[in-house]
Amino acid sequence: MQFSEDQAEAYDAISEVLKLSGVDLDNATLTPQSDGKLHVLAVLGKAGSGKTMLLSKLVAALDEAGVETVSADYESRKRKDKRTLAVLAPTNKAASVLRNHGVPATTIHRILYTPVYDPEYEKIAEWLAGEGEKPEIEGLTDVALDRAFAFYKTHKSIPGALAAAGLRGSDFITGWSRRDDPLDIGFIDESSMLDDKQLDDLKEIFSTLVLFGDPAQLAPVGQSGNMSFDKLPENQKLTLHRIHRQEQGNPILDIAHALGDPALTFERFEKMIEEAAAKDDRVTVSPRVDAAMMARSPVLVWRNATRIRLIHAFRSAYDAPEDSLLSGEPLICDGIELPLKHRKKRIDLEARGLIKGAQVIYLEPGRKPGFSRLHVVGAEDPRVNAATIIQIEAPDREEPFIASAARMGATFLHGAAVTIHKAQGSQWPEVQVFAPDIYAAYRSGRSEAGIPVWKRLAYVAITRAETRLHWVTRYMLARPTEPLGIADLVAPTPPLEMTGSAE
Numbered sequence: 001m002q003f004s005e006d007q008a009e010a011y012d013a014i015s016e017v018l019k020l021s022g023v024d025l026d027n028a029t030l031t032p033q034s035d036g037k038l039h040v041l042a043v044l045g046k047a048g049s050g051k052t053m054l055l056s057k058l059v060a061a062l063d064e065a066g067v068e069t070v071s072a073d074y075e076s077r078k079r080k081d082k083r084t085l086a087v088l089a090p091t092n093k094a095a096s097v098l099r100n101h102g103v104p105a106t107t108i109h110r111i112l113y114t115p116v117y118d119p120e121y122e123k124i125a126e127w128l129a130g131e132g133e134k135p136e137i138e139g140l141t142d143v144a145l146d147r148a149f150a151f152y153k154t155h156k157s158i159p160g161a162l163a164a165a166g167l168r169g170s171d172f173i174t175g176w177s178r179r180d181d182p183l184d185i186g187f188i189d190e191s192s193m194l195d196d197k198q199l200d201d202l203k204e205i206f207s208t209l210v211l212f213g214d215p216a217q218l219a220p221v222g223q224s225g226n227m228s229f230d231k232l233p234e235n236q237k238l239t240l241h242r243i244h245r246q247e248q249g250n251p252i253l254d255i256a257h258a259l260g261d262p263a264l265t266f267e268r269f270e271k272m273i274e275e276a277a278a279k280d281d282r283v284t285v286s287p288r289v290d291a292a293m294m295a296r297s298p299v300l301v302w303r304n305a306t307r308i309r310l311i312h313a314f315r316s317a318y319d320a321p322e323d324s325l326l327s328g329e330p331l332i333c334d335g336i337e338l339p340l341k342h343r344k345k346r347i348d349l350e351a352r353g354l355i356k357g358a359q360v361i362y363l364e365p366g367r368k369p370g371f372s373r374l375h376v377v378g379a380e381d382p383r384v385n386a387a388t389i390i391q392i393e394a395p396d397r398e399e400p401f402i403a404s405a406a407r408m409g410a411t412f413l414h415g416a417a418v419t420i421h422k423a424q425g426s427q428w429p430e431v432q433v434f435a436p437d438i439y440a441a442y443r444s445g446r447s448e449a450g451i452p453v454w455k456r457l458a459y460v461a462i463t464r465a466e467t468r469l470h471w472v473t474r475y476m477l478a479r480p481t482e483p484l485g486i487a488d489l490v491a492p493t494p495p496l497e498m499t500g501s502a503e
Contacts, residue, residue, distance in 0.1 A: 003054075010240065014041060014238075017210075021033050021039060021207060022083065028061075029065065030065060030067065032083075040203070040209045041210050042211040042212075042236060043055075044213055044215050046215075046216050047257075047459075050240055051189075052103075054212075055098075055103065058187070059187070062085050067084060068084050068085070069084070069085050069086070070085070070111075085186075085187065086106075086183055086206075088105065088188050088189070090190055092107055092356055092358065093357045093425045095189075096378065112201075121162065121167070123137070124137065125158050128152045128158060129158075147164045148161040148164050149161070151164040182205055184206065186206035186209050186210070187212065188209065189212045190212070190424070191213035191229055192214050192219065192227050192229075193217075193220060193425065199228040213227060215227060215230075216260065218448075218460055219449065226449050251280045252463070255276055255462055255469070256459050284468070285473060287474045289313075289432060289478065291318065291477055292481070293470070295329070295330055295361075296330065296428075297428040298330065298415055299433075300417075300419075300433050301417055302440065303419075303440065304419060309395050311394075311417050313477045327484065327486055328361060328485050330360070331374075332357065332359060332413050332414070332415040332418065332422075333354055333360055334413050335411050336410050336411070337389065337409065338408050353378070353379035354410045359377040360374045360375065363383075363486055366385045370388065370407070370409070371385055371386065372388040372404050386409055386410050388406055390404040393413070393414065417434075420460050423461070424460055427465070429465075429467045430465060430467060431462075431468075433472065434472050435472055436473070436475060438457055438461070441453045
């Protein structure tokens, strides 16, 4: 895809700022940072305007110029002439979306801490990064090192490369240290999710910041609908107007962008959805939530009470027992509860994708009490056996039922339905949006920064759909025609056993 006029203008503006800091993209040359000033720009645009494409092109140009991309995986030793780039997102989910587009991204929190490598394995990392000779490591053959090198050439991930050589995270990472040294260039995606304090923290770390954000999304809680980039001077904001994906006649984006019309009423908006559904099967209107779809793509809701009711309806539709989980039930990782002495276990779990916000499918109980076999959606090696604390909420209970009760380990909530706020930064091929909750937001009359809350909610929910939007109009659930199962989940390798200290 070629740049549009507004993308080209944004690229040129960012290139000029980078040149002031000593990075010349036109000539692919680098000089040490000299002007000592903080540079901040914001690239703003709605869904489909090409923000991710622009970001990825800039990352490629910086790489070609010799700028080193750093992440939570590995950071080489500091040199006077070294220039670095970090691509960050506020959440793990948002960072994974970028990685799926081939952009090496990590979370803001993780970049504040750097891994401490075992000295022997740091030699491998330096070699992979082109800063040393091929090492000789006891217990690792040349064939294993060659596998690591081949992986790194494609994926640029040190932990991934070491895993290809047969090593786990806890084999080569001995701990984490708080970052002391400042960083250089930072690209922050999904910056509409940043609060003012996070932006201030980033300004202290980076000398050049480029924020990529959607002004139509939901603002952070407690900021009255205002985004952190709203306070930037107008000459530091670059707006992308052209909607690239509109060339494909995408009705989902047509509907989403119609929400920008101040005169649009909720009734007219629903009529637009009905008209789109009559013309294009990428939009459907249904009186019922599809239980089968909930097993792999959560229903998006506004109210937490609605989320709990739909989860209860989902489990009832599949005749799930109250005291245990069925094989194939969806879960959302809510974090890892492990004390510091089990640091290595946390590293292993996070390396396998069990991070906050990860979508997981329950397979079966593990071999030990409190353990579960899980499928981590989107992970290269998805099968894992881990100590789990699984909470199942129900409308008639003040406290959730604990379906799996390890003393410590990965914690989960049910994933058949999630709030729109939690879904921000994620995408699924097909998405069901629960319209009665959007209507409830409309009836509330609430606004954020002069924009009705229902429009912000509808915009975020609709743009989570990659290929098909399902607009659900009633409090009804279509019962599944087949039992819940896991036949659709592929396990390329035998499951990794995560036993021991996390028990």
